[in-house]
Amino acid sequence: MEAKAVVLQNFNQPLVIKTFSVPVLKGGEVLVKVEAAGICGSDVHMWEGRDPRTRLPMILGHEGVGKIVELRGEKKDIYGTSLKIGDKILWNRSITCGQCYYCKVKRQPFLCPNRWVYGIHTTCSEPPYLTGNYAEYLLLVKETDLFKIETGRNLETFVPASCSGATAAHAFDLSGMEYGDSVLVQGVGPLGIFAVAFARSQGASSIIAIGGTEERLKMAGYFGATHCFSRHPLSLKERSEAVMELTHGRGVDVAFEMAGEPDALKECISLARPGGSCVTAGFGEPHGSVDLDCFHDLNRKNLRLQGIWTSDVKHTHMALQLILSRLDDFQKLVTHRFSLDQANEAIRVMKNKEAVKAVLLPHG
């Protein structure tokens, strides 16, 4: 059997479609027909050569959802359900070693030094070749964590669970947010939209979204933001006054930086209340620094500032459950669809932030 896949051969050059032989499965492996693959912001960075983990040539794509075409041996999903050919599945995008200090003692597998991600650390010049989601078929190694999807819905809706949804889940997991808290979300791309949705689904009393583009802010409102402030008509000072008025002059209980901009992080820190927390998950690659006043920003404020790096299976589970609870809403998150042939256009749309979420549909 053969499979077409979108290959990154040279940075900043058009992606190319290549044909691969589907390898013979080993014990525990699963071959998946990719129904939809997500275009992530980091794919753009990889295409531009800004991610040192990239090993050329490679098949891009770490977000995906599909159907089982073949499987070797008995397989169960993470919930204990037996899997068979034809089942629809989502999978955790990364593989971890399960035997290091992070995996076993600290229960932080997302920091495992042996962690690798489909479509990020892989190259298509080595077996099993088909290791990126921008392809007709994907080979899942034995250690991959699987989630069977029981609903009859459009599978593409689940694509963002595996990256931005899971990362937002991780941010909430470490945020210390309590029921009834006021929440600020800085940035309203997919990561920010998920943060808004999680805040609403965990009982935030008010959810203030700050963003730059009108369409995305509208989406934030649709997902549950109680107040949406645009960076353009409103100055930093006006936004600050508005937030303080909404929070009895204290600032929000928890602020989420989901924009990947130093100014956004500064604003989050300044708008978090004393004793509150500020979670930053937006920086997937090096992009500037913030200057913090030790006394005012940290000590006197008793602030908790928490950085977030990627996610693990727990978080993919959380994101999947969130999507399942609001299927109609999340279907609207996917604003653009492309065939494999249009992969270069898909990258362009994501780069220009024309889309909220764009997906490739390898089988049309």
Add this chain to the structure above:
Amino acid sequence: MEAKAVVLQNFNQPLVIKTFSVPVLKGGEVLVKVEAAGICGSDVHMWEGRDPRTRLPMILGHEGVGKIVELRGEKKDIYGTSLKIGDKILWNRSITCGQCYYCKVKRQPFLCPNRWVYGIHTTCSEPPYLTGNYAEYLLLVKETDLFKIETGRNLETFVPASCSGATAAHAFDLSGMEYGDSVLVQGVGPLGIFAVAFARSQGASSIIAIGGTEERLKMAGYFGATHCFSRHPLSLKERSEAVMELTHGRGVDVAFEMAGEPDALKECISLARPGGSCVTAGFGEPHGSVDLDCFHDLNRKNLRLQGIWTSDVKHTHMALQLILSRLDDFQKLVTHRFSLDQANEAIRVMKNKEAVKAVLLPHG
């Protein structure tokens, strides 16, 4: 009855001894004969006029321990023990309102906007006048939280529980330190020494202390530091290499910034492992800033950076229990003793860091 007290009348001018009439007690109040009062680093800052909370004239001193001379009504200590004249007591240095969002909803009374501290927010020109510890007698208002001290030991040993000990306890309370963790303590003044002692008493597997003065580092070793690095012979790079070697190349699980210096905080952040935490408690007043790389220092590192502001009754309890578990050791923490007449000399010794801990003994 009259009481002598040390009064701060003008910033940067010698403290002056004045005589006050002891006021008549109201219901719930306690009059205490001050057996020992601590000289805190913040007293020096207040004397220099660097603390905006200072209202002249005032009696300095927020750390103290003493004997009950008079009490109005039935009183119990925080453990439920009935109190009577002659009992030795420690008290929590601050009073909080018990009716605000911080006190009641968030259980963070140390952030109560109505919080005030004996010898910090008080002036001796208003009743009840005797509200600082640099005095023969101190009046404790009804809301003061009391701890009866049952041991026959020298009371001065307990003085540091109420400020540096309690603040270090707060730092541990929010550090997320787990049994068997590796710990770094930056700064070996009273705050740092308490951090070393708490790390040892909570099961740290290794305790690395970094400081500037040989005598204080020796004290850190005495209290349980497994490795002591001096800033002077060792460069930043050498210290970093030594810490990495001790921690399998990862960095420490928890780093405590107890020095109040931006460089110390930077070093703590750089030496904390991915997924670890860095707690900063050293900045009692504005003193510089740190520049953090959003990706490397926070997001990629999945770091928790926690600021600490003062403490509450829970933490004074922790510090008291720590001292009770090592009475002989903590007696050695007090290196200098002065009479009320020598208060100016006591401030000087503290300012020059000649002492680890200095106390006033108002009754000789």
Add this chain to the structure above:
Amino acid sequence: MEAKAVVLQNFNQPLVIKTFSVPVLKGGEVLVKVEAAGICGSDVHMWEGRDPRTRLPMILGHEGVGKIVELRGEKKDIYGTSLKIGDKILWNRSITCGQCYYCKVKRQPFLCPNRWVYGIHTTCSEPPYLTGNYAEYLLLVKETDLFKIETGRNLETFVPASCSGATAAHAFDLSGMEYGDSVLVQGVGPLGIFAVAFARSQGASSIIAIGGTEERLKMAGYFGATHCFSRHPLSLKERSEAVMELTHGRGVDVAFEMAGEPDALKECISLARPGGSCVTAGFGEPHGSVDLDCFHDLNRKNLRLQGIWTSDVKHTHMALQLILSRLDDFQKLVTHRFSLDQANEAIRVMKNKEAVKAVLLPHG
């Protein structure tokens, strides 16, 4: 000024309406016009003489909401909002000492040995007399924690926040429930309905309600239960099989016992998964025992079994925020309304479980 109130003079005898002089306020006190008072299951127990805390004669009623008629001194609510005459308020039903091991060290004020509750520990034969909610006016002492209600809605909707809502909030606070968990709620009286609503508002993936009366189960479904099982058509075994099928054979992540029946608690324990938790909040008074197999029910199961006693201000805040997020729904929780004159009928309706929630409207 005078105020009518419903007095319990003798156990099991009709409640009697008496007229009281409204006392002159002292500093910090607030006089409230009671707009609605809740009839709680414990009121029935008190009327029957089964609660040893009852001191006759007394005005029943620990749940209430009203308008400020008079206040002495400046007052703020728990959020920091200044209060004035005419403001609508909810208040925390209990007063705690703020100076004991539970209040200050363990941050568990609900266990304060000096805790007292309006309409439970009070008698109307001592000042300030008007201390129960079954009355036209209620005097709130200085230490009472207040919540200003900003909405223009019918105040009666907020009545259950102060008791069953807050107790359910406490149960969730200690449940360890995580986003996406499966939840079981045993008992669908007000406590159970609140549990269902909290489970939904905190992201439970499935919410299984078990109850005895059809109307209340329907209400549970309305508030978010995904599956409702009646004890009558379904046997214990059938319910168990149904729950196991819904949870991949493991049992639920968290089970809430909200019925106050030993059999309900046993069922909760047996239906919680290994490593899950079972929270019991239904037993407001002595009512039987459960026999637990040490190995199977506790050790092998790695079960967390958490008892819940009353609540504190944090929990009233959570319940208030929950109601605010679903005003239309919670308005439906109040199924019966009575005047003060009809207090005996109100007790009867509650005793017979004819109502989900019944309230007194002292001013019609």
Add this chain to the structure above:
Amino acid sequence: MEAKAVVLQNFNQPLVIKTFSVPVLKGGEVLVKVEAAGICGSDVHMWEGRDPRTRLPMILGHEGVGKIVELRGEKKDIYGTSLKIGDKILWNRSITCGQCYYCKVKRQPFLCPNRWVYGIHTTCSEPPYLTGNYAEYLLLVKETDLFKIETGRNLETFVPASCSGATAAHAFDLSGMEYGDSVLVQGVGPLGIFAVAFARSQGASSIIAIGGTEERLKMAGYFGATHCFSRHPLSLKERSEAVMELTHGRGVDVAFEMAGEPDALKECISLARPGGSCVTAGFGEPHGSVDLDCFHDLNRKNLRLQGIWTSDVKHTHMALQLILSRLDDFQKLVTHRFSLDQANEAIRVMKNKEAVKAVLLPHG
């Protein structure tokens, strides 16, 4: 190469020494020369045929420590240290699947349904045969979690880390114990002694041990118990009064049931304070039940009752660090030593509770 091992062929019959061929290693496997194997209380239960997991014939022994004789491929220990022939190692006694709800979503691998333990779930009639610690050599499969032991000390001291030490660590991990808490330990076998040692190493203010045999109580005192009560001279009522007097009439903050007796669990529950917690880890097999009053024991008491089942790598790490911090003390825990030939005598001594900890030394 050949290896002698102690085989359980028939329940309640003498153990027999057999000789096995050492299998050829596969990738990732490690062959260990067993330096010391622990005799655990559950070994006695297995020998008696009371453990349904037992598959005859088998080599007993799930606790062990040894030296690497051979290894296939590059191996690192859990801390990241590279391993080589001759290194001394401890290993986690169980293997988990790493792909189920417990392993990946709930981070509770000790509940993994696919979990198996060396010397418990294994039989010596299937490859790799040498899977119990009562043997000269043991084969560790690829997934085994290893801990390199750097000290030059007697290896036998580390044996109890892998079972009773790790289980006690798990109990502390879920106990919610805070610095300065009062602690009760019921039962002073190896599990109870570890509990005493952990309580001391995590800052308990008082540690009350209750036991039956004088020698073990003395050992508890040696490891840090501040008060030791014997069940024999003291009645239940006398013990209760003594504990209440030590805890201001409240009961202890945390009680640990480490005896595996229903009466011990009842006593722990009755002596835990309101709002405190009671952890039960003593029941490794079915052994009776407790009758709990729903109101008095659970709800009114706001008690947390936590069951504990086995342990995982995090807990072995904790136990190892505890032993490393008190090597001289833990060496005294091992009271009896036997050769392989004396395995039947070792079982007898353990059954009669003559030993605190007994070990086999397969190489003399």
